Each structure stands twice: as C-alpha cells, then as structure tokens.
Amino acid sequence: MRQSLFAVTLVVPDYDAAIAFYTRTLNFTLTQDIDLGDGKRWVLVTPPGAVSGSLLLARADGQNQIAAVGNQTGGRVGFFLQTDDFDRDHAAMRAKGVHFEEDPRHEAYGTVAVWRDPFGNRWDLIQFT
Known part of the structure; x- marks a missing residue:
C-alpha cells in the first residue's frame, strides 16, 4: 500500500x-x-x-468557521514550510513583508x-539538518 498526505484545509476569510x-x-x-x-x-x-502536499483554501462559512480563521490549531504552530535554503527563503519572505515572530x-x-x-496562522519555516 502507498499513501501520501494530499492536502490540508486552511480556513481563510x-x-x-x-x-x-x-x-x-x-x-x-x-x-x-x-x-x-x-x-x-x-x-x-x-x-x-513540491510534488505533493497542498493547501486547500476554504473560505470561512458561518460563525464557527469565521472564529477558527487564524486559530485552527489553538495558537500552536500548525503548518511547516520546509526549505532547502533557509537563509534565502527567510530573506525573501522578510523582504515581502512576512512577519516573523522570532x-x-x-x-x-x-x-x-x-x-x-x-490571517493569523502560525507557521515554521524550517530547513532540516
């Protein structure tokens, strides 16, 4: 059997x-x-x-989903963007206005x-050693 994670829903406004x-x-x-x-x-x-692993962007519908925007993982980092060059991507993201907490x-x-x-979702930019 072969399986893979195809997509993860991200509720957005x-x-x-x-x-x-x-x-x-x-x-x-x-x-x-x-x-x-x-x-x-x-x-x-x-x-x-990437060859797999997408975000399914889903517009919030109803009060429960609207309340979940930006807090889908209860304040924890819930998404992990892996890179092959941390310094390159960190600099590029900062240059485009991405807010890093640390x-x-x-x-x-x-x-x-x-x-x-x-939208308030917390992510890691990560390069594994």
Whole structure:
C-alpha cells in the first residue's frame, strides 16, 4: 500500500486574498481554482518545487468557521514550510513583508523560525539538518 498526505484545509476569510498571499508573497503555485457554485471554490495552492502536499483554501462559512480563521490549531504552530535554503527563503519572505515572530534559531533537527500568515496562522519555516 502507498499513501501520501494530499492536502490540508486552511480556513481563510477570502479566497482571493489567500490566493494572492500564497502565490505572490510565498511563490506557491495555484494548482486548481474550480467554481463549485453557491460561492464555493476548490482552491489548491502548492509550495514551489513540491510534488505533493497542498493547501486547500476554504473560505470561512458561518460563525464557527469565521472564529477558527487564524486559530485552527489553538495558537500552536500548525503548518511547516520546509526549505532547502533557509537563509534565502527567510530573506525573501522578510523582504515581502512576512512577519516573523522570532529570529532564526538552530535546533537539533535544523534551522527554524516561526512566522504568521496575514490571517493569523502560525507557521515554521524550517530547513532540516
């Protein structure tokens, strides 16, 4: 048997704002944007160079989902963007206005720094050793 993680849902306040951030700021690829009717879309964005593992951007619908935007993991880092060149990507992200909560730090597993997307979700930028 072979399985892989295909996508993870990220609840966002607006499809187009999320697409703009992930594609223009982080250089993700807009893999799919399909109109499902009734204001819903199937929107997948994929990190540059990735062969699997996309974000499914889902517009918040209803009070529970609106309340979850930016807090889907209860304040913990919930998303991990792996890079092959931490310094390059850290500098590029900062130059495009990405807010890092801390300076890069070196852990036993690699170099890491926590950042937030514009919707409040906490991420790690990480390069494993």
